[in-house]
Amino acid sequence: MTKKILTLTLAVATFLSCTRKTEQKKLQSHVISHVMTKQQQEALKPEQVLNEFIEGNKRFNTGNSIPRDLSIQARKSAPGQYPKAVVLSCLDSRVPVEDVFDQGLGDIFVGRVAGNFVNEDLLGSMEFACKVAGAKLIVVMGHQHCGAVKGAIDDVKLGNITAMLAKIKPAVEMSKDFPGEKNSKNNEFVKHVSENNVKYAIQQIREKSPILKEMEDxxxxxxxxxxYRLTDGTLEFVK
Ligand SMILES: [Zn+2]
Incomplete structure (x- = not known):
């Protein structure tokens, strides 16, 4: 009897161990370790990259991001990069750009400056990303509770921050007809200015970069x- 129980226990243990190994293998097979190739990048259409980003953000904000082996991706991407897109984002530590779109190493160029505005250097960077390195999509991404936008609304003056915030002022000016309280304590107003700031950056890209304008046309x-909404990790597209 005791021998029978022992045999049964062993059989159950072996079965469980096999199941665990199969599960582990399944999980490993879902880990992304490949990187974008030139051929894959060339075959991509801008609309396709946008859809990939929308799907990626859905995975991110529902806790279903695809696991990646960044260590392998780092080694594989070292000889060359073929990113899908360039994202202009704020400096904010709560906006992890690659994660927001559930993308990995070598997938996105990221330009960051507090208030995600455009200047000559960022335009040059975006021209490099698209014209030289083959990226198919430009995303200008503002975000909820942006400190830089709040600073521009409050007309903060401090060291080099003064000159930086001046680049966001046009968006505050564009928002002067906002119905309601126009101060940094009103979240709706801050959002409105952030969206106008994104629109203004896009307008500047089209006006000041004939290269990108032509590529878009x-x-x-x-x-x-x-x-980008900090509170739930979701994205709204600015029309
Ligand atoms: Zn910000």
Whole structure:
């Protein structure tokens, strides 16, 4: 009897161990360790990259991001990069750009500056990303509770921050017809200014970069604006 119980226990233990190994293998097979190739990048259409980003954000904000082996991706991407897109984002530590779109190493160029505005250097960076390195999509991404936007609304003056905030002032000016309280304590107003700031950046890209404008007109790239919500990790596209 005791021998029978022992045999049964062993059989159950072996079964459980096998199941665990199968589960582990299944999990490992879902870990992304490959990186974008030149051929894959060339085959991508701007609309397709945008859809990938929308799906990626859904995975991110529902806790279903795809596991990645960044260590392997780092080694594989070292010889060359073929990113899908360039994202202009704020400096904010709560906006992890690659994670927000559930993308991995070598997938996105990221330009960051407090208040995600455009200047000559960022325009040059975006021209490099699209014209030289083949990215198909530009996303200008503002976000909820942006300190830089609040600073511009409050007309903060401090060291080099003064000159930086001046770049966001046009968005405050664009928002002067906002119905309601126009101060940094009103979250709706801050959001409104952030969205206008994204629109203004896109307008500046089209006006000040004939290279990117031409690529957009030819359908080689797409330029979109987005607003990222800190509170739930979701994105709204700015029309
Ligand atoms: Zn910000």
């Amino acid at each position: 030819k359908g080689e790239i797409k330029i979109v604006g987005a607003f």
